[in-house]
Every structure is written in C-alpha cells, then in structure tokens.
C-alpha cells in the first residue's frame with residue numbers, strides 16, 4: 049500500500065489519555081503520570097519522571113537522576129544522546145536540549161512526514177548546568193505555560209545573584225539560608241555563585257547532597273560544597289559550628305527555610321530562589337526576607353519568542369497559565385489550544 053500522501057492530523061497520533069500524552073503509532077506515553085508499559089521522559093522532575101514503567105527512554109543524565117531518586121524501582125531503561133534518532137513502533141523519536149535542567153530534553157516526534165515537538169519544561173536563557181534550548185521547526189509545538197502571563201518577566205539571573213552577594217557583604221554577622229529545589233535550582237544557584245566569583249565553601253542541607261554529587265560526576269563544577277553536618281567536625285570550629293556559618297551561605301529545600309532546622313544558624317536571613325518570587329504574596333508565604341527571581345522556566349517573553357522561533361502553525365499548551373498564551377499565539381496567527389494533561393504540578397519553578 050502506498051504511504052498516505054495527505055498531511056496527517058496530529059490529533060490522530062498524539063492524544064491525551066488519563067495517564068498522560070500518548071503517541072499511538074509509537075505505542076508510548078510521554079512523561080506519563082502513572083506507570084505504563086513504555087514511556088519517553090523529558091527530564092527528571094517528579095511531575096514528569098515517575099518510577100514503575102515497564103521501559104523508559106530518556107537522556108543518560110535523566111536516567112542517572114531517576115536512579116538517584118527512585119533506586120531500583122525503575123524497570124528497563126534505554127538512554128539516547130541528544131540528536132540521535134530512535135525508532136519506536138512507527139515513530140522516529142529524537143531528544144533535543146530543552147535548557148531546563150541537567151539532561152532535560154524536548155521530544156521530537158516524526159511520523160509520516162509530520163512533526164510534533166513536546167518541549168517538556170524549558171527555558172531560553174543560558175544555564176551553566178545544561179546545554180541551551182534548541183528551537184526545532186515543527187508542525188505542532190507542545191509547550192508548558194508555567195509563567196505564561198505578561199507580568200512574569202524574569203530579570204537576568206546574574207543580577208539576582210549579585211543581590212544575594214551584596215546582602216552577604218552587608219550583613220556579615222548573619223547566615224544566608226537559601227531555599228532551593230533539590231534538582232536543578234540548587235546546582236544552578238551554586239554554579240552562578242561560582243561564576244560571580246564566590247569561592248567560599250557553600251553549605252548544603254543533607255537532602256541536597258545526592259543530586260549535587262550526581263551533577264559533579266556529570267562534570268558540572270560546583271566548587272567547595274559540604275553538608276552542614278561537616279561543620280564542627282574540624283577541631284578549629286566551635287562546638288556547634290555557629291562561627292563557621294557567620295557570613296556564610298547555606299542551601300536547603302524550600303520547606304526547610306521556615307522550620308526549626310534553619311534556626312540553628314546565626315541570625316538566619318531566609319532567601320528563596322524561584323520564578324514565583326515575582327509574586328509578593330508567594331515570597332511572604334515562603335518566608336523569604338530576600339526573594340530572588342531565578343527560574344528554570346521560560347518567562348513570558350521567552351515563551352512568545354519560542355512560539356515564533358519554532359514556527360509551528362499549531363500550538364498545544366499544557367500545564368500552567370494556558371489562557372494568556374493561547375490568546376497571544378492566536379493573535380500571532382497560530383492555531384493554539386489548551387491541552388489538559390494529567391498529573392502536572394510544578395517542581396522547581
């Protein structure tokens with residue numbers, strides 16, 4: 049039989065199911081919310097990478113991240129380097145950098161002459177911990193919309209890191225305790241501090257150590273980092289290490305910022321690093337005295353630029369603030385619609 053000469057309706061081969069996005073001619077789900085036979089995973093955040101699939105394809109870095117997070121509960125894994133094409137069922141699958149966190153990838157799907165790109169989470173600005181997003185021309189671009197409102201314009205992250213370092217200089221008696229998500233944000237904040245010339249030891253809550261170790265194994269330079277438990281082991285330190293932390297920087301998970309754990313440090317100054325820090329109420333809720341707007345997601349301008357760059361005539365908008373982006377894309381002549389995908393809630397925004 050001759051191949052179908054007419055353009056294939058994208059809805060006929062990539063659909064939403066209760067488990068997530070499903071590619072029928074490939075027989076696989078993308079970032080499924082529940083265990084499936086065969087999954088293709090964009091990146092290691094918990095709302096995208098889940099354990100228990102029969103088989104999972106992702107970048108090697110993402111699979112390493114999943115091993116650290118889920119241990120043996122992984123099923124069969126197959127890694128694919130950026131740029132390589134893997135045939136799954138009838139579909140050619142290619143992973144392309146998404147610029148979001150270490151190992152993050154857009155999923156490029158080619159079937160019968162039509163191309164859909166599923167971006168996962170992405171951002172457009174430079175990040176010392178992962179390769180940059182590459183726009184791929186396609187027929188349908190499937191995008192996130194975490195910060196899809198014109199109010200979300202993220203300032204340059206070097207400026208935000210400079211604000212942190214100015215505060216450290218201004219309050220040498222205080223310990224700056226910075227709330228960061230364990231995967232991506234933590235390592236990026238450390239790498240940005242190093243690029244800004246901060247060469248003192250950076251202290252870590254124990255929950256942040258395994259993924260920092262992984263990033264270092266993957267060649268990301270984080271400089272001198274150590275768990276806070278290491279302080280006071282040195283005979284030169286005082287008994288509880290309090291002197292050690294004066295004027296220092298400690299990183300911890302966001303929830304730990306406001307609990308008893310951070311009160312052990314001398315006059316702790318709570319800092320939060322997140323795209324949500326644009327919103328004053330969110331900063332208050334996090335208990336942040338110094339909110340830093342540092343995001344692993346595209347801001348409004350980056351989302352709009354990306355819709356233009358990929359040049360897709362159709363846009364499907366998944367988790368986040370879909371309405372504003374759909375409206376904007378339609379004004380740009382793109383057939384845009386919201387796509388409800390099960391199981392997304394942002395980690396590490």
Ligand SMILES: [Zn+2]
Nearest residue numbers: 093148169395
């Ligand atoms: Zn993510």
Ligand SMILES: [Zn+2]
Nearest residue numbers: 095169394395
């Ligand atoms: Zn996400």
